[in-house]
Structures are given as structure tokens and as C-alpha cells.
Amino acid sequence: MPKVNSYVDISTIDKEAKRDFIDRHSPFVYVEGEAVKGQKLKVKVRVGNEYVHPDDFDHYIAYVQLWDGDTLLGQATFTPGSLGNKPNQAEVDFYIVPTKDKLKLNAMSYCTKHGLWQSETVEIEVLEGQPATA
Secondary structure (H helix, E strand, O other), rough: OOOOOEOOOOHHOOOHHHHHHHHHOEEEEEEEOOOOOOOOOEEEEEOOOOOOOOOOOOOOOOEEEEEEOOOOEEEEOOOOOOOOOOOOOOOOEEEEEOOOEEEEEEEEEEEEOOEEEOOEEEEEEEEEOOOOOO
């Protein structure tokens, strides 16, 4: 099993290079709006908060995944140059439909040079509601 790196609060780290390294590889989960059972929910995953990641042939973010506990909800795969061959933040919008009372969202990102990175878990209470009509 590969080593899984996790985000740590970069404000507690003295060295700028270490803060840059941790931040630019870490995925962050952002939930837009309230989660309602049976209704589409937008979840954004962005790799890097304050720092950008390279987009070179041999050093790039290869994929971003969104998980609910042990269940894989979605994955976006990138190829080198997807971000214009310039440092940037890989960003993916996932649209999910909650069916249970609570979500435990977690993201994973894979850097071709520095391995697998995991976000902090974001717990979301899911409200009861009627499914949206098309």
C-alpha cells in the first residue's frame, strides 16, 4: 500500500518550503449550499489552497478523487499539460445526490512525483427533503 500524506496546518510550520510542499499537494473539500436527501449537491475539490502545483511532463497531479467514507464517489484524471503547462491548482466540481443522513467527505490527490495526498474529512449533515423534479 502506498504511503498516504495528510495535510497539516501550515501556519504551524516555520519553513516556507515545507509549507509550500504540503499545501500545493493537499486536496481541499468545499461544499456549496446545504445537503438535502435526493437533491444534487455541488462539492468542489481543489488541490492547493495558497500555493500552486507544477504541471510538467514528469510532475503533475494525475488524479483527484472524492470519497464518502469507504465509498468512491468520483474521480477526475488529468494528463500533463491539462493546466497549460504552468503551475496551477487542479480543481474539480463533483455533483452528488445524498441518500443518507450524514456525509463524511474526503478527497485524495495523486502527484506523479510526491505520491498520494489526503484531505481532512468534512462531515455534512443531510437534511430531509423531497427529490427535485426534472
